[in-house]
Amino acid sequence: MAEYDIIIRNAYSNEHDRTLAIGIADGTIATLEKEIDAGADTEIDAEENLVGPGFVDSHMHIDKSFAACGERRPKGNESSFDFAEIMAREEEYFADASVEEITQRALQNIEMAVAAGTTYIRSHVTVNHETFGLQNMEAVTAARDEASHLADIQLVPAARHVPDEAGKRILSDAIELGKHSGSINEPVLVGGSDPAGSNKNIEGTIEAWFDIASEHDVGLDVHIQDGGTLGGYTLERLLEYTEKNGYDGRVTASHCFCLSHLPEWQIDGLIDEFNARETSVVSCYQSTRPSMPVRELLESGVTLAHGTDNDRDFVFPHGNADSLEGALVESTKLHGDRTFVDDYRWFDTNEGLGWLWSMITEQGATALDIEKQYGLKEGNPANLVVFDEPSPQWAIISQATRRYVIKDGTVVARDGELLPEHKVTE
Numbered sequence: 350m351a352e353y354d355i356i357i358r359n360a361y362s363n364e365h366d367r368t369l370a371i372g373i374a375d376g377t378i379a380t381l382e383k384e385i386d387a388g389a390d391t392e393i394d395a396e397e398n399l400v401g402p403g404f405v406d407s408h409m410h411i412d413k414s415f416a417a418c419g420e421r422r423p424k425g426n427e428s429s430f431d432f433a434e435i436m437a438r439e440e441e442y443f444a445d446a447s448v449e450e451i452t453q454r455a456l457q458n459i460e461m462a463v464a465a466g467t468t469y470i471r472s473h474v475t476v477n478h479e480t481f482g483l484q485n486m487e488a489v490t491a492a493r494d495e496a497s498h499l500a501d502i503q504l505v506p507a508a509r510h511v512p513d514e515a516g517k518r519i520l521s522d523a524i525e526l527g528k529h530s531g532s533i534n535e536p537v538l539v540g541g542s543d544p545a546g547s548n549k550n551i552e553g554t555i556e557a558w559f560d561i562a563s564e565h566d567v568g569l570d571v572h573i574q575d576g577g578t579l580g581g582y583t584l585e586r587l588l589e590y591t592e593k594n595g596y597d598g599r600v601t602a603s604h605c606f607c608l609s610h611l612p613e614w615q616i617d618g619l620i621d622e623f624n625a626r627e628t629s630v631v632s633c634y635q636s637t638r639p640s641m642p643v644r645e646l647l648e649s650g651v652t653l654a655h656g657t658d659n660d661r662d663f664v665f666p667h668g669n670a671d672s673l674e675g676a677l678v679e680s681t682k683l684h685g686d687r688t689f690v691d692d693y694r695w696f697d698t699n700e701g702l703g704w705l706w707s708m709i710t711e712q713g714a715t716a717l718d719i720e721k722q723y724g725l726k727e728g729n730p731a732n733l734v735v736f737d738e739p740s741p742q743w744a745i746i747s748q749a750t751r752r753y754v755i756k757d758g759t760v761v762a763r764d765g766e767l768l769p770e771h772k773v774t775e
C-alpha cells in the first residue's frame with residue numbers, strides 16, 4: 350500500500366511563497382516538504398502552479414437557488430428591484446415548492462460551488478411563521494447532510510418580524526432543527542435582516558436576535574442593508590449589543606451598504622468597534638458599492654470576507670456560486686476613479702488582488718471561525734484546489750481552471766465538473 354493517498358508535486362503555495370510537495374493521507378495534509386520521497390495512490394503534478402485551500406463562500410442562500418430558472422429567460426428578470434414584489438414572488442415560489450424540490454436545488458447549488466473550488470459555505474435560510482414554516486430549513490439540513498463529503502456548511506436561519514413572539518419562536522425552532530437533525534455537527538447561527546427597514550424596531554430586533562443567540566449559545570450573522578446614517582446607527586447599536594452580551598468574535602454583519610454613504614469620522618469609529626468587538630463584515634460582489642472603504646477596512650485589520658450571495662433566484666437572476674468570479678467582479682467594481690487619488694485602480698494591483706484573494710480564503714475562514722483548521726498546514730483537513738495559473742493574481746485575472754478540487758483528501762471535482770461518483774443531485 351502506498352504511503353499517501355495523494356501527493357501533489359510542484360505545488361506553488363502562496364502562503365509559503367515557494368513550491369512544495371503535499372502528501373495527503375487519511376483526509377488530512379500529512380506532509381508539506383520541498384520533495385516527498387514516497388509513493389501515492391494518486392500523483393498530481395501541479396506544474397509549479399498555485400495550490401490553495403478551498404474557497405470560503407461566506408454568504409449564500411442555498412434554499413432559494415435556481416428559483417428563477419425555467420424556460421428561455423430567468424423569471425427573476427421580470428422587473429427591476431421592487432422589494433414588495435420580490436417578497437410576493439418568494440411566498441408564491443415557496444408555497445408551491447416541496448421540501449424535496451428545495452433540497453435538490455440546494456444540492457445543485459452546493460455542487461456548483463464545489464466544482465468552482467469552494468469547500469466551506471455559510472448559507473442563510475429563510476423561515477416564515479405565516480406561510481411556508483420550517484420547510485426550507487428541513488430542506489437545507491437534508492442537503493447539508495447529504496453533501497457533507499463535498500463542503501462544510503454552516504446554516505443561518507432568518508425569520509422576518511423577529512421581535513414578535515411568533516417570529517422568535519420559529520427562529521428558535523429552526524436553530525434546534527439545524528443543530529439536532531442528522532449526524533452533522535456544523536455551527537448554526539442566528540440570522541435576520543434590517544431592524545429598521547424590515548421590522549421598524551431597531552432595539553427590539555437586535556435584542557431579540559441576541560436573546561435567541563444566547564439562549565442557544567450560537568453566533569449571529571445578520572443582513573444590515575439600510576443605507577446612510579440609519580444603517581450606520583444600526584451597526585453601532587449591533588456593536589453595542591455585541592459588547593453587552595459578551596459576543597466578541599461571534600457576530601458577522603453582512604452587506605453593510607451604509608459603509609459607502611458615511612462620513613470619514615463615522616467610518617473610523619465603526620472600524621475601531623469592528624476590531625474591538627472582533628466583528629466580521631461580509632460583502633458580496635453584487636452588494637459591494639464602488640465607494641465602500643474596502644481597502645481601509647482590510648488594511649485596518651477588520652475581517653472582511655466575501656460571499657457569492659444569491660444564485661439565479663428571484664432576488665438575483667445571476668450567479669454561478671464562483672468565488673473567483675466574485676473576486677474579479679469586485680476588482681472591477683472597486684476600480685475607483687481619479688478623484689480617489691491613492692486608491693485609483695488599487696484593486697487592480699498585485700497587492701489589491703492579493704487582498705481580494707484573502708477575502709475568499711483566509712478572511713472567510715476567520716469570519717466562519719474555522720481559521721485554526723484552515724489552509725496549507727500539516728494536520729489540517731486536505732481541502733485543496735489545484736489551479737492552472739501560478740498565483741492568486743493570475744487565478745483571478747484569467748478565472749483559472751480549477752483542475753482538481755480535493756475535499757477531505759478525496760478528489761471530488763476536475764476541470765470545473767463534479768466527478769459523477771460524488772454527485773448528490775438526482
Ligand SMILES: [Zn+2]
Binds near residue numbers: 409410473572603659
Ligand atoms: Zn443575503
